[in-house]
Amino acid sequence: MSFRAISPTPEAWKALADALAELVEEAAFEITPEGLTLRAMDPSRVAMVNLSWNNLSFEEYACESSMTIAVRVDDLKKVMKRADRKDRIEVTLGQGNTIIFRFKDGYEREFSIPLVEVGETHRPLPKLAFNAQAKIVQKALRKIFEDIDTVSDHVTIKAQEGLLEFLGRSEIGQVQARLVDSSPDLLELAVKEPSEATYSLEYLVDFVKAVKPAEITVLEFSSRMPVKLTFPIDEHGSYIEFYLAPRVE
Amino acid sequence: MLNSLEEVDEAIRVCRACPLHSSRRNPVPGEGSGRSGIMFVGEAPGRNEDIQGRPFVGAAGQLLDGLIKEKLGLRRDDVYITNVVKCRPPGNRDPEPDEVKACWRFLEAQIMVIKPRMIVALGRHATTTLLFGPGSRTRSIMALRGKPRMVRIAGRDITIFPTLHPAAALYNKQQISTLEEDFEEIARLVRGGGRRGTLDEFL
Numbered sequence: 001m002s003f004r005a006i007s008p009t010p011e012a013w014k015a016l017a018d019a020l021a022e023l024v025e026e027a028a029f030e031i032t033p034e035g036l037t038l039r040a041m042d043p044s045r046v047a048m049v050n051l052s053w054n055n056l057s058f059e060e061y062a063c064e065s066s067m068t069i070a071v072r073v074d075d076l077k078k079v080m081k082r083a084d085r086k087d088r089i090e091v092t093l094g095q096g097n098t099i100i101f102r103f104k105d106g107y108e109r110e111f112s113i114p115l116v117e118v119g120e121t122h123r124p125l126p127k128l129a130f131n132a133q134a135k136i137v138q139k140a141l142r143k144i145f146e147d148i149d150t151v152s153d154h155v156t157i158k159a160q161e162g163l164l165e166f167l168g169r170s171e172i173g174q175v176q177a178r179l180v181d182s183s184p185d186l187l188e189l190a191v192k193e194p195s196e197a198t199y200s201l202e203y204l205v206d207f208v209k210a211v212k213p214a215e216i217t218v219l220e221f222s223s224r225m226p227v228k229l230t231f232p233i234d235e236h237g238s239y240i241e242f243y244l245a246p247r248v249e
Numbered sequence: 250m251l252n253s254l255e256e257v258d259e260a261i262r263v264c265r266a267c268p269l270h271s272s273r274r275n276p277v278p279g280e281g282s283g284r285s286g287i288m289f290v291g292e293a294p295g296r297n298e299d300i301q302g303r304p305f306v307g308a309a310g311q312l313l314d315g316l317i318k319e320k321l322g323l324r325r326d327d328v329y330i331t332n333v334v335k336c337r338p339p340g341n342r343d344p345e346p347d348e349v350k351a352c353w354r355f356l357e358a359q360i361m362v363i364k365p366r367m368i369v370a371l372g373r374h375a376t377t378t379l380l381f382g383p384g385s386r387t388r389s390i391m392a393l394r395g396k397p398r399m400v401r402i403a404g405r406d407i408t409i410f411p412t413l414h415p416a417a418a419l420y421n422k423q424q425i426s427t428l429e430e431d432f433e434e435i436a437r438l439v440r441g442g443g444r445r446g447t448l449d450e451f452l
Binding site for chain 1: 366381396397398399401406408410437438439446447448449451452
């Protein structure tokens with residue numbers, strides 16, 4: 001069993017660890033010669049993460065045969081907290097069922113964490129056809145969710161031709177954010193059918209914050225359907241996707 | 250292929266796949282509607298269960314019923330209650346790995362019929378079987394309890410929530426508060442799912 005992957009920066013690993021920490025205690029990676037994938041659903045079955053990290057995204061990547069490994073997300077997060085912005089990260093499998101993260105920027109540091117038993121298998125993705133798709137500057141989306149979070153624990157997203165609206169309402173007030181076709185933060189908007197759905201902000205805020213390094217987010221949804229957020233990791237086609245079930249009114 | 254709980258019950262009644270059938274009084278298939286989407290799985294029937302042919306009817310059962318009512322706000326009939334092994338092992342000994350393996354198809358069939366979104370595994374035998382497969386080496390429940398994990402069983406992704414066996418908590422009163430804590434966490438997970446909807450219907 002041999003595996004080695006080198007990333008020029010720790011950003012994607014950090015984002016992944018932060019995003020997973022909101023959802024699950026353990027995460028199982030499928031490692032193949034083509035790259036790394038991971039799917040994880042939170043125990044209340046409301047949210048799901050899907051990672052597709054292809055081998056081109058790495059500075060060096062070597063995997064002889066496919067395998068599944070699992071780690072405790074808390075362990076991964078602790079290690080990634082120690083990574084500096086300029087660190088190169090080398091990931092290998094160690095002796096005695098461990099995974100090793102080597103950080104290199106000037107001096108070299110090596111963190112070894114235990115692998116845990118794989119408790120989950122590659123689960124299916126939700127089968128969805130979306131009526132609204134928007135490409136949004138990630139920073140703007142993050143601010144919108146945080147704005148709405150000041151008054152409400154959920155957000156209603158409305159899409160129609162040329163307009164994407166975010167609404168939050170509670171007894172303490174109301175927040176409304178609008179992105180129109182001409183907004184510099186709304187890069188694309190395609191609406192097949194006017195759509196409206198409400199989602200819990202609990203996961204959205206944390207998740208969008210976790211994947212800070214992504215510059216663009218693709219938001220897709222339909223009325224009474226889950227929302228899907230796609231965060232491209234780089235220009236090589238790797239991405240982190242996030243699915244969230246709608247609120248049942 | 251067992252398509253209903255009645256068919257599963259009947260298959261258990263006539264099962265001769267392991268030696269336990271010869272020493273039991275009654276098989277204990279399980280009971281409840283499971284309409285809440287929650288299933289409870291224990292280890293094996295005890296003396297009272299063997300006499301009545303019903304799961305969790307003794308003191309441990311009373312504790313379980315109370316937790317279901319007080320912490321989850323549900324009635325016993327709203328959930329489905331069963332055991333990993335459907336016949337009582339003589340003298341209340343632990344079920345043997347071969348007995349667990351022989352009985353697994355019935356639990357799998359019950360899961361296929363009930364389609365639970367969460368299974369509460371009561372004790373180390375149920376936890377080990379549901380997380381790591383029938384016949385697996387048993388592990389410490391204290392290390393696994395309170396941490397839900399997703400497992401694929403009978404073609405479905407199911408949240409397994411390991412907790413203590415109510416019978417063990419009866420012998421150690423300190424463990425009752427641990428069991429209560431776990432049931433509060435189960436309530437949080439179940440209510441969270443209900444209020445926000447889940448991804449299940451879209452998978």
